[in-house]
Amino acid sequence: MGWFTLFLDGLCLAGQGVMHMRFVGRLTGRRPKPRHAAVYLLLLGMLQLVSVRLALGGILPVGMGVLALYAVGRFGMGIRPPVSWLAAVLAFYVSQISFGVVNSVEAALFPRFIGSPLLYLLLSAAQILFFGLCICCYRAVLKLLTWTEDSQTPYIGLLLFPGLFFFAAELYILQTAYSVLVPRVSPAEVGRHGTLLLLQVMGLAALLCTLYAYRHLCRGFQAQAEVRSLTQAAHAQKVYIAEARARYERTKSFRHDIQNHLSVLDGLLRSGRLEEGRAYLDKLETVSEALSFPYQTGNPVVDILLGEKLGLAKEIAAEVSLVLPTPCGIDDFDLCVLFANALDNAIAACRSGAGAGAVRISGERQGDFYMLVFENTCPEGPPPPAGTGLSNIKAVAEKYRGAVLAEKHGGRFYLSVLLNVAPPDCRDGSQTC
Numbered sequence: 402m403g404w405f406t407l408f409l410d411g412l413c414l415a416g417q418g419v420m421h422m423r424f425v426g427r428l429t430g431r432r433p434k435p436r437h438a439a440v441y442l443l444l445l446g447m448l449q450l451v452s453v454r455l456a457l458g459g460i461l462p463v464g465m466g467v468l469a470l471y472a473v474g475r476f477g478m479g480i481r482p483p484v485s486w487l488a489a490v491l492a493f494y495v496s497q498i499s500f501g502v503v504n505s506v507e508a509a510l511f512p513r514f515i516g517s518p519l520l521y522l523l524l525s526a527a528q529i530l531f532f533g534l535c536i537c538c539y540r541a542v543l544k545l546l547t548w549t550e551d552s553q554t555p556y557i558g559l560l561l562f563p564g565l566f567f568f569a570a571e572l573y574i575l576q577t578a579y580s581v582l583v584p585r586v587s588p589a590e591v592g593r594h595g596t597l598l599l600l601q602v603m604g605l606a607a608l609l610c611t612l613y614a615y616r617h618l619c620r621g622f623q624a625q626a627e628v629r630s631l632t633q634a635a636h637a638q639k640v641y642i643a644e645a646r647a648r649y650e651r652t653k654s655f656r657h658d659i660q661n662h663l664s665v666l667d668g669l670l671r672s673g674r675l676e677e678g679r680a681y682l683d684k685l686e687t688v689s690e691a692l693s694f695p696y697q698t699g700n701p702v703v704d705i706l707l708g709e710k711l712g713l714a715k716e717i718a719a720e721v722s723l724v725l726p727t728p729c730g731i732d733d734f735d736l737c738v739l740f741a742n743a744l745d746n747a748i749a750a751c752r753s754g755a756g757a758g759a760v761r762i763s764g765e766r767q768g769d770f771y772m773l774v775f776e777n778t779c780p781e782g783p784p785p786p787a788g789t790g791l792s793n794i795k796a797v798a799e800k801y802r803g804a805v806l807a808e809k810h811g812g813r814f815y816l817s818v819l820l821n822v823a824p825p826d827c828r829d830g831s832q833t834c
Contacts, residue, residue: 405521409528414449416532418442421470421492424539428488428546431478440477444469460572467493483557487564491542494568498605499534501575503527505598509591538605545612563611567604574601635734696721698764702733703740707762710744716758717751723764726771730822735797739773742790743816747777750814754780769823770803775816779809794818 418441426433445466452462470489474480480488507527514520546560574597669678696707703725711719725736744760751758761776791807794816798805803820 405524409524410449413528413531414445415442417496417535418445420496420532420535420539422473424492424495424543425470425474425480425485425488426478427539427543428491429474429478429480429484431474431480433473433478437473437477441469441473444473460576463493463497463572483561487557487561490561490564490568494564494571494608495538495542496535497568497571497575498601499531499538501571501601502534502598503531504575505594505601506530509594541609542612545609545616560611560615563608567608570604571601698723698725699727700725700729700733700736703736706737706740707744710741710748711760714748714751714758714760717748718757718759720759720761721763723762723773725764726766726822728824730824731801731820735800738793739797739818742793743773743775743818746790746816747775747814750777750779754778754812766822769821771820771822773818773820775818777814778812779814781812783809791816 419438422433422438422441425431448462448465448469467489470492471485474485474488475482478485507524511520511523511527514523669675669681695712696704698704698707698721707721711717711721729736747760748758751760756778758778760778762774763776764771764773766772791805795805798818798820801820801822803818805819806815806817808815808817
């Protein structure tokens with residue numbers, strides 16, 4: 402059994418190392434590189450060799466293994482400390498509890514086959530069962546708890562304490578209840594091993610329930626954040642609409658009085674009062690500038706929004722070349738949602754990159770559809786994951802039977818939004834408009 406046991410131990414160690422790395426990578430969204438796996442397997446092998454040579458207890462090598470996995474995740478893969486600690490503890494806990502479940506079966510059933518060639522086959526089957534159980538448990542954990550660096554993961558450190566408790570309890574069971582196979586096992590011992598098996602299954606179920614509760618907690622936090630974001634956006638958009646209407650009324654009043662202003666100016670010039678005429682003209686220019694928009698799209702609400710958003714980001718070069726169709730089948734509120742979220746994302750991307758940022762907004766009508774294109778500079782690297790802003794834009798596009806395409810080429814990001822601008826009664830094709 403000596404060489405066979407050594408082979409199984411080596412296979413088990415290598416299999417655990419590979420599964421640990423894959424689990425940590427899938428759990429954190431960081432794909433481990435081959436050198437990370439090689440370093441971790443080397444550390445596991447060295448720890449196993451030292452523990453055998455020095456006859457160390459099982460708890461110390463396992464603790465050092467958790468520390469090694471944490472170090473590889475933290476310093477090799479760049480995972481945040483709390484997440485790296487939790488991933489390492491969960492990886493070892495799943496493998497240890499799978500080992501404990503298989504050990505319970507071995508301790509209860511295998512002693513009667515000691516000395517029989519069938520024992521080799523049973524031990525090999527137990528090894529396969531161990532790997533299969535590990536994979537199933539890892540998949541269950543990943544289904545309940547998977548995040549990336551931008552995920553809503555509040556109080557992630559709190560998961561470490563129940564994880565450590567389950568881990569410590571499992572190590573205690575392994576160290577006190579299982580050692581080597583003995584030739585005979587009494588019915589009482591079989592019952593004890595069955596009880597331990599039940600406790601370990603319950604421990605795994607308790608961990609999965611904890612992760613399930615935490616996942617719903619994260620979803621609650623994410624929903625609250627989205628509600629706050631939508632509430633703020635709705636308030637801002639109402640302000641834009643109210644300001645646009647007020648400016649429209651002032652403009653209408655100014656246009657109504659322009660004939661009177663021109664008559665006064667003509668009288669001043671005819672009487673030779675040039676200085677007074679020039680002063681009156683300056684006042685008219687001041688009033689007209691207050692009523693004008695820095696960007697003119699044909700929609701006063703969008704004009705005000707563009708002026709405010711881009712006016713606060715004066716360090717970013719902006720170019721706006723679009724004229725929205727009139728009449729437009731898109732509600733002003735939905736236009737605010739679309740432009741506000743697209744501009745916020747574009748300005749944030751420009752500010753996060755090096756060098757001068759630039760934003761370009763263009764539009765073109767094609768029949769009943771209108772294509773909006775938002776282009777902005779952004780940092781190099783993969784595009785960020787979709788957030789609440791892009792989700793809001795997609796919701797508007799779907800409402801108007803359109804589509805959204807987000808692309809990144811080099812240092813520029815492109816957001817294309819296709820909208821159906823036909824009147825509502827004409828979008829389904831039931832009427833000719």
